[in-house]
Amino acid sequence: MGRVPRFGSGRAPSPRPQGATPLIAAATVPTDTDQLLEPAARDPTGPAAVSPLLRELCARAGNPGRYERWRRQVRVAGYCQQPVRLAGRVEHGDTQTGELRAVLDTTGHPDGVLLKACGTRRAARCQPCAEVYRADAYQLVKAGLAGGKGVPETVAGHPRLLVTFTAPSFGPVHSLRVRRGRVRVCRPARPEVRCPHGQPRRCGLRHLPGDPALGMPLCGDCYDHQRAVVWNALAPELWRRTAIYLHRALARLAGLTAARAGEQVRVAYAKVAEYQARGAVHYHAVIRLDAADPDRPPPAWATVELLTVAIRTAAADVGVPCPLGGPPLGWGDQLDLRPISDHAGGEELSAGRVAGYVAKYATKATEHLAVGLDRPIRNRRQLEELDAPDHVRRLAAACWLLGGRADLAGLRLRRRGYLLGFGGHTITKSRHYSTSFQALRAARRAWTARRLHGSAVPLDQDGRLLPPAGMVAVASWQYAGRGYRTGADAWLAWSMAQDARDARRIAHVEVRTRAA
Numbered sequence: 247m248g249r250v251p252r253f254g255s256g257r258a259p260s261p262r263p264q265g266a267t268p269l270i271a272a273a274t275v276p277t278d279t280d281q282l283l284e285p286a287a288r289d290p291t292g293p294a295a296v297s298p299l300l301r302e303l304c305a306r307a308g309n310p311g312r313y314e315r316w317r318r319q320v321r322v323a324g325y326c327q328q329p330v331r332l333a334g335r336v337e338h339g340d341t342q343t344g345e346l347r348a349v350l351d352t353t354g355h356p357d358g359v360l361l362k363a364c365g366t367r368r369a370a371r372c373q374p375c376a377e378v379y380r381a382d383a384y385q386l387v388k389a390g391l392a393g394g395k396g397v398p399e400t401v402a403g404h405p406r407l408l409v410t411f412t413a414p415s416f417g418p419v420h421s422l423r424v425r426r427g428r429v430r431v432c433r434p435a436r437p438e439v440r441c442p443h444g445q446p447r448r449c450g451l452r453h454l455p456g457d458p459a460l461g462m463p464l465c466g467d468c469y470d471h472q473r474a475v476v477w478n479a480l481a482p483e484l485w486r487r488t489a490i491y492l493h494r495a496l497a498r499l500a501g502l503t504a505a506r507a508g509e510q511v512r513v514a515y516a517k518v519a520e521y522q523a524r525g526a527v528h529y530h531a532v533i534r535l536d537a538a539d540p541d542r543p544p545p546a547w548a549t550v551e552l553l554t555v556a557i558r559t560a561a562a563d564v565g566v567p568c569p570l571g572g573p574p575l576g577w578g579d580q581l582d583l584r585p586i587s588d589h590a591g592g593e594e595l596s597a598g599r600v601a602g603y604v605a606k607y608a609t610k611a612t613e614h615l616a617v618g619l620d621r622p623i624r625n626r627r628q629l630e631e632l633d634a635p636d637h638v639r640r641l642a643a644a645c646w647l648l649g650g651r652a653d654l655a656g657l658r659l660r661r662r663g664y665l666l667g668f669g670g671h672t673i674t675k676s677r678h679y680s681t682s683f684q685a686l687r688a689a690r691r692a693w694t695a696r697r698l699h700g701s702a703v704p705l706d707q708d709g710r711l712l713p714p715a716g717m718v719a720v721a722s723w724q725y726a727g728r729g730y731r732t733g734a735d736a737w738l739a740w741s742m743a744q745d746a747r748d749a750r751r752i753a754h755v756e757v758r759t760r761a762a
């Protein structure tokens with residue numbers, strides 16, 4: 247059965263406390279129906295012992311009508327695995343007579359609550375909500391490359407590149423080296439060459455993808471963990487300066503002043519932050535060159551070649567002063583630039599592939615580096631108990647240590663220890679790149695509302711229902727807890743989410759097959 251805990255193994259059903267923490271984490275949901283029954287209950291000759299989980303299941307599904315209403319609730323909450331439970335009511339009040347009319351009251355709902363999706367972007371916390379976020383990120387990036395969602399299709403003709411900006415070296419680490427299609431030795435050096443701490447500078451292994459050694463330092467004492475976390479913390483500032491340097495480099499290459507270039511072109515971008523195995527953030531950025539006037543094509547001098555040189559120049563020149571001293575913090579030597587085209591093939595990437603690539607990283611953070619990094623580290627004890635490789639623990643400890651320094655208070659390193667210092671948004675874009683997450687959510691809300699209440703229903707700009715003319719909405723809500731009330735509910739919601747995902751996949755394949 248592995249690490250999956252068994253529900254109903256001798257635990258007495260108890261009233262569950264209501265609090266901010268999820269009652270049943272998605273990861274603890276049993277994945278095997280065999281676990282639903284205790285051995286005694288599976289044995290027809292044994293005593294008819296019924297597990298608490300089975301009792302909870304019967305209580306939920308015993309009444310088909312009530313069960314169907316509960317399933318509908320889970321469906322409306324997007325199969326969220328840790329929904330917020332809210333109790334309350336919404337009334338419409340007549341502005342003339344003051345008369346109140348209830349339009350929604352949760353006392354009649356299953357368990358007297360409404361389920362509200364958690365809306366997280368992190369797949370490790372709630373897979374169904376993260377999937378919605380991923381799909382939005384895809385649409386947002388793709389619209390900026392191919393048009394749509396209010397973006398003109400002419401953007402497809404603008405110079406644009408997918409650029410990966412990496413962090414510099416903070417010390418030698420084990421790495422996957424591929425040259426001419428072959429995996430090479432990690433670190434060739436003479437065996438007798440050692441670092442000041444007596445560790446060999448050599449690694450004769452050929453690491454393959456998924457090797458846990460990848461990204462780990464050859465010597466933990468040689469690796470500059472403090473500078474690494476400060477770099478993570480300052481990565482958003484480094485990006486901000488890079489955008490300024492890029493504009494200047496473009497102007498210089500075009501033989502214009504920065505002001506004149508600003509009258510002709512504008513740089514638009516969308517970028518996502520990803521953690522490398524060594525715990526350093528790197529950015530994948532879609533960079534597009536537009537005309538300053540959005541109704542015109544970019545000037546003839548604005549080419550992909552010019553943009554390429556300008557990005558390389560800006561990335562090499564830019565820096566942020568390091569508050570720990572030493573040289574300024576800049577980008578690493580590895581700068582990968584790839585052209586994006588309408589037709590995929592060769593070196594070029596299609597708009598859809600780039601969008602899928604960026605969206606994939608939008609739902610991830612540090613959780614793949616260590617267990618326990620999905621929540622903030624609030625005290626020294628949590629830091630000491632962190633179930634992480636030594637390297638990751640040292641990065642988190644560097645955040646804790648430097649976070650206590652008054653001169654570095656602005657970097658908020660203690661609060662961001664679980665993010666290894668990085669405090670920026672995972673996905674960001676310039677204002678003119680394309681649509682926004684907010685607009686995509688509003689459109690989805692409006693679509694759902696119109697499907698449920700008809701196309702003429704009045705909605706506000708966020709896609710929320712408006713009360714009829716002459717009425718005002720009065721709402722009162724109370725927090726009733728987070729997550730599902732019982733293990734059985736969590737398990738049912740989890741299997742509904744799996745079914746919905748399978749159905750979506752099948753529909754997707756059918757649409758593609760029909761189109762082909």
Ligand SMILES: [Zn+2]
Nearest residue numbers: 326364372375
């Ligand atoms: Zn959720």
Ligand SMILES: [Zn+2]
Nearest residue numbers: 420421432449
């Ligand atoms: Zn190695």
Ligand SMILES: [Zn+2]
Nearest residue numbers: 441443465468
């Ligand atoms: Zn060393």
